[in-house]
Amino acid sequence: MNSNRYVENIQKKLSKYFDIETTYSYKNIAFDVFAKSFVRNEKYMASKKVVVYAFENNEYTFIKSETSMNIHSLNRFKETLIMATQDFVKPHGEHMSSIVTGVILLENGLDEELVKEIKKFKFTKSFAFGFKGWVYVRLLVVDLRKGLIIANKRGGEVKKFYEI
C-alpha cells in the first residue's frame, strides 16, 4: 500500500474520535496528518450544571510519511514528540492524561538497529506527582513495504489500529 492511500484510510478511522488537520507544520516539520482528541468525563448530581467531579483525557497524533529513515531523522522525530508534550499539554486540576502519538510511514523499510531504537524509546512524565495528571509518548513506524508495524511499549496499545 502506498502512503497516500494509507493516510486516507487512517484519516477516515481517526475522524470518528479526532479533529483532523492535514498539511500541518510543527517545529518546521511538515506532517501529513495532525489529529487531536479531547475527552471530558463528568459525574454530576441531579443537573448537569452540578458537577461533582470531572477529568480530561487528551491525545495528539502526528503522522508523517518518509521514503527512508536513519538514526538522525528518528532522533529528531522523537525530540519533536517530546517537545510536543511541553507545548501541547497544560496540566491543571482536572487534567488526567495526555498522549502524544507519533507515526512514521516508511516506503522503503528500516534496518534492525532502528527497530531496536524504536522499541526501547520511552517517555513518560507526571505533573505534581500525578496529581495534575501525566503524559506519555507512543512511537510507531509503519513499514509499508513489508506491511509491518514497529512500536515502542506504549505504541503497542494502538498497534492494531494502525495495522495496514
Next chain:
Amino acid sequence: MSALFLVLFSIVAMLVAYVTYGAWLTKQWGVDDRKTPAHTRGDGVDYVPAKSPVLLGHHFASIAGAGPIVGPIAAAIFGWIPVLLWIIVGSIFFGGVQDYGSLLASIRHEGKSIGEVIEVNMGRSGKRLFAGFAWLTLLLVVAAFTNIVANTFVSVPEAATASVLFIGLAVVFGFAVHRRGVSLGIGSVIGVILLFGCIALGNLFPLALSRNVWIAILLGYIFVASVTPVWILLQPRDYLNSFLLYFMMAGAVLGLLITRPTIVLAGYTGFNINGQYLFPMLFVLVACGAISGFHSLVGSGTTSKQLDRESDAKVVGYGSMLIEGVLATVAIITAAYITQDQLTALLANGGPVNVFSDGIGVFMTSFGIPFTIGKSFVALAVSAFALTSLDTATRLGRFILQEFFAQEGADKKNPLTNMYVATGITAGLGGLLAVTSWEAIWPIFGSANQLLAALSLMAIAVWLKKTGKNNVMFIFPMIFMFAVTLLALVFLIRDNLATGNWILVFFPVVLFGLSLVLAYQGYVHLSKKEETTKA
C-alpha cells in the same frame, strides 16, 4: 402475615394507581406528543433523546439511594402499618405527582430545573439564599451519612475492614487500569473477585473501633477524597460500587422469594413514641420511599433533557416513584419480620443499616450464603453508597462555598475560595454536627429535603394555575408538606433548646424562617387573580 403478600400488595396498588390515577393526571395536565426539549434543543451533549426504558433506569438509579432503606426502617418505631400506608399513599398521591409534575413542568420550560424556576422568581438575592440553603443541607448530609457509616462500622466491624480494604482496592484498580494499561474487562473481573476477598478478610479480621474514632477517620477520608484527583479514588470506587448494588439487589430479591418471612413486628405502636409524634415525624423520616424534594431536582435536572416523547413522562416520572415505593416496602419488611425488642436492639446497635443488612443477611442464608458473610456484604454495599453520598456532598459543599465567596476581578483572593480551606470548613462543620447522634440529624436533614418537596409542589401548582390547568392534585400535598416541615422544625427547636444543643437549634431556626418566607410567596402567587398563559 406473609411479608411476600405485603410486597405483592404494594406492587398491585402501584400498578392500579399507574393505570388509573396516572392516566387521570395525564389527562388533566394535557400531556400530549408535542416535541420535547431533547429534540427542539438537541445539542448531542445535554439534550439527547433516550428511549423510555433507558431513561427509566437512569432516573430510578438517580433517585434511589440509601434513602428508601434508611427512612422506612427508622420510622418502624411507630409500627409497620403507618409506614406502609404512607409509602403507598405517599408514592401514589404525593411523590409520584411531584416527580411526574416536575418532569412535565421542566419539559414545558425548555428543560430548565425547578431550582432555576424558583431562582428566576426570587432574583439575585434569592439565588444566594438558595445557595445558602443548599450548603446547609449538604452539611446535614455530611453529618447524617458520617453517622450512618460510623454506626454501621461499629455494629458490623467485619464491614469496616472490608470497606477500608475496598477503598485500597479501588486505588489499586484505578492505578492498574489508568497507569498500567490493564484492560477494563480483565480489571473488572479481578476487581470483583478481590472485592469478595475483601469481605472474606473482613470476616477474619474485624476492625473494632469506637464510633468517635470512625467519625474522625471518615472526616479525614472525605477531606482527602474531596481534594485528590478523581481517577485515583472516586471514579474507580464509583465503578466498583455498581457491582455491589447488582449483587445486593439480586441477593435480596432471591432471598425474599425463598425465605417468605412472616411479619412479627407490631402493626401500630402508638402516636407518641418516646416524645416523637407520628405526625409529623413519620412524614419526615420516610422521604425517598414516599415523597422527596431531591427527586424534583433529578427529574427537572437531567431527565427532562433526555425525554424522547412527552408521553414518556408518565412511565419515567410517575413510574419510577412507584417502583421506589416497592423498594421501600422491601426495606420495611427487613424491620417488620423481627420482634420489637430485636428491632430496638438492632437499631440501638448500628441504626437502620444494621437492621437492613441483618434482614437481607438472613434472607440470603436461604440459598447458602453464611449469615456473617451476607450481613457484612450488605453492610459494605450500603456503607459504600453512603460513603459516595458523603464525598459527593463534601465536594458540592466545597464548590458552593468557593463560588459564593469568589469575586471577579478582585485583587486579592478570598481565602474561602481556596480548595483546601473550603473543603476543611465543609468537612469540619459537617463533622461537628456529626458528633451528635444520627437520630438528631436525620429529622433536620429530612425537614430540609421535605421543604424542597413543598417548594417544588408550590412551583408546579403556580405554573399550572398560570396556564389555566387543574392544579388541585398539588394543593393538599403542598399544604400537608409545609405543615409537616414547619411542625417538625418547631419540635426540633423545642427539644434542642431544652437540651441546650445550640447547633441543632440554629439549623432548624434557619430552615423555619426560610419555610415561612417561601410559603408566604406561594400563597401570594396561588391566591392572585391573573390571566392565564399558554403552556
